[in-house]
Amino acid sequence: MTPRIRGNDYTALQPPALGSSWTPRLRVSVVIPAYADQVKLDLTLAGLARQTYPAGLLEVIVVDNGSEPPLRLPEIRPRDTRLLVCAAPGRARARNTGLAAATGDVIHWMDSDVVPEPEEVEAHMRWHHLAPYLSVTSYLRFTTAPLPRPADVAGTDDLAKLFEPAEPHAWIEDLVQRSDGLLRSPRPFSIHIGGASSVSARLFERAGPMDPEMILGQDTEMGYRLAQAGAVFIPDPQARAYHLGPSMRMRDSASISRVSHALVTDRVPGYRWLRTHPSRQWKVPQVEVLVDAAAGSYDDVRATVDGVLAGTVTDLAVVLTGPWDELAPEQRAPLKDPRLDLVLLRAHYTHEGRVRLVTAASDTQSPYRLRIPPGWVPEEDGIGRLLDVLRGRERGLVSVLLTEDAEGVTAARLERTEAFSRAALVVEEGEDLDDAVDEMFGTYWVDGETFGFHTAAEAPAYVNRRTAYRKQVQAQAEVERLTKEVERLRGQVTRWRDEAAQWRKSAVEFRREIGTLRRQVSALRGQVSALHRARGLRGIARGLGRPFTFKKT
Structure with a gap:
C-alpha cells in the first residue's frame, strides 16, 4: 500500500541509512x-x-x-x-x-x-x-x-x-x-x-x-x-x-528578484503578496469555479456565474462545462431549439474574460477549485470566507451544505488541488476519493446559509455588491495605519528609554562627582581645623615666651 503523507509531514517515512544493506x-x-x-x-x-x-x-x-x-x-x-x-x-x-x-x-x-x-x-x-x-x-x-x-x-x-x-x-x-x-x-x-x-x-x-x-x-x-x-x-x-x-542570486540578488517576480506572479498564486492589484487577472487564478451549464436553466446558470463574478474575490476564473461543440452555429427557428439555454449562455459569456467554455473539466493549476450547482449564488464575501476556512485549517476539502431532503444532499465544494491530486495517486480500487483526501488533509462541512449561499430567487441584487470588499479594504488600511502608529510609538518609547538611560548614567556620574567633592571638602575642613588649632597653640606659646614646634607622635 502506498504511504499516505498528511500535508508535508514526510517524517512519517523512514528511509534506510546511507551505506546500509538496502536493495535499490x-x-x-x-x-x-x-x-x-x-x-x-x-x-x-x-x-x-x-x-x-x-x-x-x-x-x-x-x-x-x-x-x-x-x-x-x-x-x-x-x-x-x-x-x-x-x-x-x-x-x-x-x-x-x-x-x-x-x-x-x-x-x-x-x-x-x-x-x-x-x-x-x-x-x-x-x-x-x-x-x-x-x-x-x-x-x-x-x-x-x-x-x-x-x-x-x-x-x-x-x-x-x-x-x-x-x-x-x-x-x-x-x-x-x-x-x-x-x-x-x-x-x-x-x-x-x-x-x-x-x-x-x-x-x-x-x-x-x-x-x-x-x-x-x-x-x-x-x-x-x-x-x-x-x-x-x-x-x-x-x-x-x-x-x-x-549562484546567480548571490551575484545579483536585486535584479534576479525583479525579473523572476515579474514572471512568477502570473503563474504562482501561492505568492499572494506579489499580487497587489485588487482586481486584475492572472494567467493562473487563485480559484477556479466550476459550473455545469447543462445541469440548469439559462437563468439559474447565469445567476450563479454572475454572482461569482460580482464577489469580492476577483482572482478567479469560471469554467462552464457543457456540450458546446454540439451546438449548431445558427437555427432557422431559434426559439424552438431544444438547447436554446446553452446557446444563450454561450452568447452571454463568450466575450467575458473570466469565463471559459469547455466540454469537460481538466486538471487545474489553480490551488483551489470551487464546484457550485447551478441556481445557487454566493454572497459577495462568501467565497472569501470559504477560502479562509480552507487556508486556516489546511484542509483538503470544505463542503457547503445547501439542501438536504429525502432525495439526498445538495452541496458546493471547495477543493484543494494538491490534496485531490495526491489522493488520486494513492487511492485504491473501490475507495472513495474524498476518504483519501480526508485521511491525508482532512475535510470539513459548513452550513450554506451561514456562509451566504442563496438560491437565485433569494440572492441579493448585484448592485453595490462590493460593499464588504470596500469595508475590508478600509479595515485593512486602518490596521496598517494603527500598525504604523504602534511602530512610531515603540520608536518613541525606545528613544525615551535611551534618554532615561543616559540621564541615569549622568545622575550616577554626578553622584560620584558630588561624593568626590564632599570628600575633598571634608579633607579641607580637617586641614582648616588643624590650621586653626596650630595657630591657637602658637599664640599660647608666644604668650609664655617660648617657641612652639610640632612633634610627630
Whole structure:
C-alpha cells in the first residue's frame, strides 16, 4: 500500500541509512543542462562517476544548450552517459530535452557546475523507494576554491578536502529552519531548485515539462506545479554537493528578484503578496469555479456565474462545462431549439474574460477549485470566507451544505488541488476519493446559509455588491495605519528609554562627582581645623615666651 503523507509531514517515512544493506530497484536519470565551461562539466561527471548508487540503475543525460565549441563527454564519467544537443536557447528547453529522453523512474536535475558527494544520489533515491510523489532537494555549499582535476574528484570519498572552505545555501537552510524542516511551511514548493533536486517521473507526467517562457524563476514555477500534482517536498541534509562558484542570486540578488517576480506572479498564486492589484487577472487564478451549464436553466446558470463574478474575490476564473461543440452555429427557428439555454449562455459569456467554455473539466493549476450547482449564488464575501476556512485549517476539502431532503444532499465544494491530486495517486480500487483526501488533509462541512449561499430567487441584487470588499479594504488600511502608529510609538518609547538611560548614567556620574567633592571638602575642613588649632597653640606659646614646634607622635 502506498504511504499516505498528511500535508508535508514526510517524517512519517523512514528511509534506510546511507551505506546500509538496502536493495535499490528504481532507475534514476540525472539530467544536466550545460552551456560552455567544459572544465566544470568534467568535474560534475567525475563526481557522478563516484556514486554509491548502483551504476546499472543510473543514467546521465547531458544536454548541450548551444555551446561553442560544442561540449564533449570526458573520459571520467558514469558508464551510461549520453550527450544530447538542444539548439533552442534556454535552460528550460534544455531540461525538457533531457526529460523527454529520460528512461528513469526518477528525474534528478543537476547543474553542470555542481559536484555531488559520493552518497548524493543514494541519499535521494532512498526516499523515492518509499513513495511515488516525492521531491527531494540537496544541501549545496558554494565554493571558490581552486578547481581540482577530475581524477582528484573521482579518487576521493571526501570532497571537503578539495572544496572547503565553502558557504552554505543560506536562504534554503534558513527556510528549512524557520519552517521546522518544511513541516510548517505554507509553500514548501519554494525549496525546489534545478541545481540538485529529484522528482518522481510519475509526478512530471501530471505536472508537465518546464515552462520555456520562464527566463528566470522556472524552478519555483515548476515546484508550484509539482505541488499541485501532489508532491511532498523533502530537504535532505545528507544529500550534499558543491556548487562551483556563487549562484546567480548571490551575484545579483536585486535584479534576479525583479525579473523572476515579474514572471512568477502570473503563474504562482501561492505568492499572494506579489499580487497587489485588487482586481486584475492572472494567467493562473487563485480559484477556479466550476459550473455545469447543462445541469440548469439559462437563468439559474447565469445567476450563479454572475454572482461569482460580482464577489469580492476577483482572482478567479469560471469554467462552464457543457456540450458546446454540439451546438449548431445558427437555427432557422431559434426559439424552438431544444438547447436554446446553452446557446444563450454561450452568447452571454463568450466575450467575458473570466469565463471559459469547455466540454469537460481538466486538471487545474489553480490551488483551489470551487464546484457550485447551478441556481445557487454566493454572497459577495462568501467565497472569501470559504477560502479562509480552507487556508486556516489546511484542509483538503470544505463542503457547503445547501439542501438536504429525502432525495439526498445538495452541496458546493471547495477543493484543494494538491490534496485531490495526491489522493488520486494513492487511492485504491473501490475507495472513495474524498476518504483519501480526508485521511491525508482532512475535510470539513459548513452550513450554506451561514456562509451566504442563496438560491437565485433569494440572492441579493448585484448592485453595490462590493460593499464588504470596500469595508475590508478600509479595515485593512486602518490596521496598517494603527500598525504604523504602534511602530512610531515603540520608536518613541525606545528613544525615551535611551534618554532615561543616559540621564541615569549622568545622575550616577554626578553622584560620584558630588561624593568626590564632599570628600575633598571634608579633607579641607580637617586641614582648616588643624590650621586653626596650630595657630591657637602658637599664640599660647608666644604668650609664655617660648617657641612652639610640632612633634610627630
